[in-house]
Amino acid sequence: MEKLISKLTEKHFLFTASFVIRLALVAYGDYQDRTMAVKYTDIDYHVFTDAARFITEGESPYNRSTYRYTPLLAWLLTPNIYLNMVFGKILFIVCDVLSGLLIYKVLCLRGLRAETARCVSSLWLLNPLPMGVSSRGNAESILAALVLGTLLCMERRAQRLTWAALLYGLSVHMKIYPVTYALPIALTLRTAEIRVDEAKKVSRFKKLVGFFVGFFNQDLLLFASVAGGVFFTLTALFYYMYGWQFLYETYLYHLTRRDIRHNFSPYFYMLYLTAESTWSHRLGLAAFLPQFALLLVTSWMYYKDLAFCCFLHTAIFVTFNKVCTSQYFLWYLCLLPLVIPNLSLTVKQGLGLLLLWFAGQAIWLGPAYFLEFEGYNTFLWIWLAGLLFQVVNCFILIQIVTHYKPTKTPLRLKAE
Amino acid sequence: HSLKNKCTLFKFKKLLPDQCNLLICADEIQNHCDLLRQWLAPSSVRVELNKKGFHREVTTTVEFRSKELSSVKVLLIHRWPRDVYVDPYQLASLSDQNNWKILLDSAIDLEVPAHKASGFVTYVYPFSTGPTSKLFKVTIPIHGRYHKPSFDGKMLKSVDIEVPELLLRSEKCAQLSSLEPHTVVDAPCTASNSSTCSWVKVKPQQDLNPVSFQLPVGDGSLVAHVCGGTLLVTMICCVALSKYMWKHQVI
Numbered sequence: 328m329e330k331l332i333s334k335l336t337e338k339h340f341l342f343t344a345s346f347v348i349r350l351a352l353v354a355y356g357d358y359q360d361r362t363m364a365v366k367y368t369d370i371d372y373h374v375f376t377d378a379a380r381f382i383t384e385g386e387s388p389y390n391r392s393t394y395r396y397t398p399l400l401a402w403l404l405t406p407n408i409y410l411n412m413v414f415g416k417i418l419f420i421v422c423d424v425l426s427g428l429l430i431y432k433v434l435c436l437r438g439l440r441a442e443t444a445r446c447v448s449s450l451w452l453l454n455p456l457p458m459g460v461s462s463r464g465n466a467e468s469i470l471a472a473l474v475l476g477t478l479l480c481m482e483r484r485a486q487r488l489t490w491a492a493l494l495y496g497l498s499v500h501m502k503i504y505p506v507t508y509a510l511p512i513a514l515t516l517r518t519a520e521i522r523v524d525e526a527k528k529v530s531r532f533k534k535l536v537g538f539f540v541g542f543f544n545q546d547l548l549l550f551a552s553v554a555g556g557v558f559f560t561l562t563a564l565f566y567y568m569y570g571w572q573f574l575y576e577t578y579l580y581h582l583t584r585r586d587i588r589h590n591f592s593p594y595f596y597m598l599y600l601t602a603e604s605t606w607s608h609r610l611g612l613a614a615f616l617p618q619f620a621l622l623l624v625t626s627w628m629y630y631k632d633l634a635f636c637c638f639l640h641t642a643i644f645v646t647f648n649k650v651c652t653s654q655y656f657l658w659y660l661c662l663l664p665l666v667i668p669n670l671s672l673t674v675k676q677g678l679g680l681l682l683l684w685f686a687g688q689a690i691w692l693g694p695a696y697f698l699e700f701e702g703y704n705t706f707l708w709i710w711l712a713g714l715l716f717q718v719v720n721c722f723i724l725i726q727i728v729t730h731y732k733p734t735k736t737p738l739r740l741k742a743e
Numbered sequence: 744h745s746l747k748n749k750c751t752l753f754k755f756k757k758l759l760p761d762q763c764n765l766l767i768c769a770d771e772i773q774n775h776c777d778l779l780r781q782w783l784a785p786s787s788v789r790v791e792l793n794k795k796g797f798h799r800e801v802t803t804t805v806e807f808r809s810k811e812l813s814s815v816k817v818l819l820i821h822r823w824p825r826d827v828y829v830d831p832y833q834l835a836s837l838s839d840q841n842n843w844k845i846l847l848d849s850a851i852d853l854e855v856p857a858h859k860a861s862g863f864v865t866y867v868y869p870f871s872t873g874p875t876s877k878l879f880k881v882t883i884p885i886h887g888r889y890h891k892p893s894f895d896g897k898m899l900k901s902v903d904i905e906v907p908e909l910l911l912r913s914e915k916c917a918q919l920s921s922l923e924p925h926t927v928v929d930a931p932c933t934a935s936n937s938s939t940c941s942w943v944k945v946k947p948q949q950d951l952n953p954v955s956f957q958l959p960v961g962d963g964s965l966v967a968h969v970c971g972g973t974l975l976v977t978m979i980c981c982v983a984l985s986k987y988m989w990k991h992q993v994i
Contacts, residue, residue, distance in 0.1 A: 373832065393853060587856065588889055597973045600892050600966040602856070613974060617981035624985050628992035635993070643984070647977065702796040704898040704959035710969060714976045721980040725987045733993045 341445055342424060345452035349420035352462035353413060372464025375415060379404040389572045397501050397577050398565050400466055416464050423461040423468040427452035429475035430664045433634065436482045438734050439668055450664050460657060467654060471661035473498035474505055478634055478665070481512065484546070492550040496557030503581055504658060507622050507640045514630035516547040584650050589695055589709050591651040591688070593717040596710035598649060611649065618647035632733045635669070638662035639724070646720040653688075671730045680723050687712075687719035788947060790906050790954045797887040799827075799956060803867075803907055807877040817879060818910040818930060818942055819867040825860040826902040826958065827885045828853060834884075843869040843881050844934035857888040867907075868934050892961035899957040906951040910942035 356367035378388035378401040388394055388401035406414040427448050434444035451457060461468045473494050480491030495512070498505045518541040565573045587599040594614045601607050621643045629636035641659040645651055670677070691712040694705035786807045793800040803819055823829070828851050838844065848864040869879040890900050910928060925943050932940040 632993045700796040
């Protein structure tokens with residue numbers, strides 16, 4: 328068994344095999360689209376392609392309704408129109424395999440042996456979920472690669488800080504949620520307080536001042552200016568090209584999104600029932616506060632282990648968000664392999680948690696199917712299943728947090 | 744037969760419809776208008792609803808009495824309520840499999856709830872499947888919108904789909920006034936909407952009731968329980984998670 332695992336995870340074999348399997352899925356998807364009524368390709372892929380077509384005709388990609396992404400994505404996919412419609416899918420699976428490679432590199436930098444690192448990376452590379460998502464034409468893998476690239480460069484921030492800032496700025500431009508990493512990154516890059524033996528002698532005021540002054544160091548200012556520069560340049564460029572609609576569809580829509588249609592979020596039914604009432608805004612704020620508070624707490628507690636902190640950030644963001652669809656899960660699943668080597672859970676416990684997670688989704692999908700495709704009024708069941716799913720997610724996160732053992736990497740040991 | 748006396752010829756054709764083709768008519772237009780008149784003879788329009796839930800299919804079947812098809816164009820006008828919508832992108836992807844073309848009268852917002860949406864009109868141009876077929880079948884996929892929650896305990900909301908209007912025109916018959924008492928209506932000539940033509944509206948055989956189906960709606964009377972329950976569970980999860988993170992923080 329061990330020989331089989333080591334053979335399967337041999338470097339060249341692993342990456343080649345994972346790419347070939349994804350390619351085969353893309354080919355199969357093309358076949359299914361042409362021959363069967365139920366299509367393999369996701370509707371989002373058609374949205375991207377239509378938007379790219381508008382760009383090739385010199386128009387705004389936002390002429391395609393429900394296109395709610397950066398114009399950069401439509402620009403990237405213009406070869407869909409000029410060359411072949413499968414180009415986008417190839418790009419996504421390449422980014423997917425690249426994400427696997429970045430996971431491997433980060434794990435090596437965090438002190439794992441190469442074979443163990445490859446074994447853990449195979450949890451992403453040979454995982455049917457990201458395979459399916461990328462081959463169906465969802466663009467999540469581009470963002471996964473950007474976030475993992477940022478984390479990799481941050482692990483080697485002595486040499487690669489500018490690159491980290493560049494990739495971070497680009498990832499925030501593509502999707503808003505990485506903006507939550509700004510606080511842990513800032514906490515990592517600032518000059519930490521100098522520990523004094525007799526802490527009592529230093530006044531509280533001085534400590535507070537020292538804390539804030541620590542944020543104004545060279546590294547953090549460089550990071551902020553490069554990341555901010557990339558983000559604002561791209562925003563200004565696309566605002567100049569496409570106007571207010573770009574700002575609204577790419578950012579404001581997601582920030583103010585109140586999808587009253589059924590989704591995994593525990594807030595869905597509450598927001599649906601109060602959509603027209605005067606309480607709507609106050610309840611929206613009430614839903615935002617726990618999310619915000621938890622993100623602050625997570626940043627402060629875990630910034631020293633940036634990969635784990637980012638994983639918790641995204642998992643909490645998605646679990647406590649007002650809208651949650653299965654696409655969002657990939658945002659933190661791509662960071663899970665970075666966390667797994669440090670977990671003291673047994674394989675049995677890990678698989679148990681995974682099954683629990685899937686069971687939570689299945690319990691939601693049941694009444695949701697009956698609502699949408701059979702016409703039964705299962706709103707109350709969907710609401711309860713949403714609450715249950717949130718409890719399951721929190722339970723899993725608590726298990727991860729209580730069984731996490733941070734490692735001391737060579738880089739950190741040098742600094743200390 | 745005197746070819747100059749068109750009126751006489753016309754009366755002859757009315758009495759002997761099957762021998763129409765045997766008569767040599769100088770006035771081609773009159774011939775085509777007669778053809779059109781035959782088509783206006785009572786024909787049946789049937790509407791069926793298929794599938795369940797929020798995604799349905801509305802199948803309109805039109806059956807004509809007359810057999811001669813070639814130059815007559817058919818148009819079905821559906822007037823949809825605000826409770827449903829069609830997905831123009833879905834229709835575009837189905838267009839190569841269908842034997843009909845569709846035109847929408849306005850842009851459709853796919854996500855807005857029913858009380859913020861408005862009704863719309865579709866123009867469907869079916870083309871015949873064969874030279875002797877007198878049956879047209881058009882299946883349009885529609886999707887239900889979310890409705891405002893109900894406060895009177897009703898779990899379902901009724902949606903009515905009216906029977907479409909059936910319109911005809913012949914390219915070679917311009918004298919539509921001769922086809923009175925049928926009403927003449929202006930509508931786009933084809934699905935490409937490049938021009939407007941005059942169409943003749945076919946009177947339905949009998950007054951047909953609209954087809955209806957039901958969509959689930961949220962229960963507004965539970966709003967306090969739902970809000971309270973949601974915020975309670977979320978708060979408990981938030982506090983629990985914070986507590987464990989505090990206990991196991993990475994120093």
